[in-house]
Amino acid sequence: MAQAVLAVLAISGVAAMLALILVVAERFIARYGSCTIDINQGTRQITIEGGKSLLNVLTEEKLFIPSACGGRGTCGYCKVTIREGGGPILPTETPFLTADEQEQGLRLSCQVKVRNDLVIKIPEELLSVREYTAVCEKIEDLTYDMKRFILRLQEPDRIDYVPGQYVQLLCPPYPGSDEEVYRAYSIASDPAETGRVDLIIRRVPNGICTTWCFEHLQEGQTVRINGPYGEFRLSDNPAPALFIAGGSGMAPFVSILHQMEHAHDTRSVRYFYGGNQVRDLCLLDEMKRFEEHLEDFTFVPVVAEPGPEESWDGRRGLVTEAVSEEFDNLADYEAYLCGSPGMIDAAIKVLKSLGIDKARVYYDKFA
């Protein structure tokens, strides 16, 4: 009996010892030592303790890479080029990387663990991305499902961006949503007011961030954003421009129109803005004001099917139909699109049929 007990004790002891060795070994093996990351050919060099994801390391160094999924490898936004030391592409990355991108060394920075020295390249404009705290100064109803959130920057207290760019808004955990998430929103303010960022947000049924914005975020509350991001912007080309938007796609154009007003831009702009019903249209008065202040700007609101109680004597139909009715040939034009991916697809089809050069059609490729 005593022998049996001793044998059990001995086996348990050995097992406990092995477990301890494993834990220690894992700790030891998981130490990657100090690693150096060279960013954009020596523009910046950081030395850190290895073991974290590249995205986390860069964020800690206040280098913000777009990311909407909190580093879970599910949004595909956090791409950076790794020139040396990245190791093989992981199966979690391949769905997000085209063959060309893989060839060029693009990787999802949230999936790459820093285990050794790295040489990486990030787009130059991301070097100027900052994190901001801001106070939500005012929340305005624009339509039944769209609101404008006016954010007053605190720290830093000013932002430089190109009209058309977007920021990422941090949505903190709240009942029903367990983790911090970031969502992208186009800046909808006057770029001359550098201490203010306006966002126009449309509610998404059961959406994490929009529900937080509509039901939890209060005037006076502090929020966090980072940015600016994105390449959507007005070109320097004096060619006549066609803007096409729907819903919250209005946002970047507000900023762009302010920019044109400040620059006394004489460029010809036709802006087609569509909604299903009259109640879906927003900022009609502000657009009227731009028509009065800009040299050659026409705003064309288009309603697909006015509601039974709504009176509407403006254009009817889909916004894309209004464009094809208005123009025979758009070969000389540039087109700027902002709205749902479906609207963008439909607009591109119409624009192509009207002879516009594909290279002169601009929209956010993240759509």
Add this chain to the structure above:
Amino acid sequence: MKQSPDMARLEQVLRSGRIVRGGFLGTDRRPLAEIIEADRAAVTRRGLTCERIAGRMAELTAAAMGRLGTWVDAGGGLQVRAEEHKGLIVCPWPHPARCRKRITTARRSETGQALQWTDLSIHLIGKHAFFQGRESAFRMEPDALIDFLGLTGEATAEDAGIWPTPKR
């Protein structure tokens, strides 16, 4: 019903609000495997498959696409509209699948009865036989969904009453 550790891990993700607000299981306390099995059985009883149901939902969504959120007559007494927001959402199952943030509303012209689903709902039903837990935001009751879509399948032996009559 005993669940595999993988299934238990997945259930944890589905109960959490990490991917969608409020999670996918609502107030349903049944284990995930049981929820899926019960719904799959309901579909089988109607002589249908989850793929067929998801296929019909996808057809209706496709009919509404390109009409920018306006109502479209989809035939069979149904009208549909699809509203889309920028961005992508992932499938909670451990495989790389992403869906557009698109919501389809379908309504029966004669009764006005309406149902809503997202592209993710279609994927979850078609690929994972997952109609979500009771009272989750996008739970779809298989029987109600099948009736709404007007789908008919080959009746099972039980439905058709062709079991041999027990001997007295």
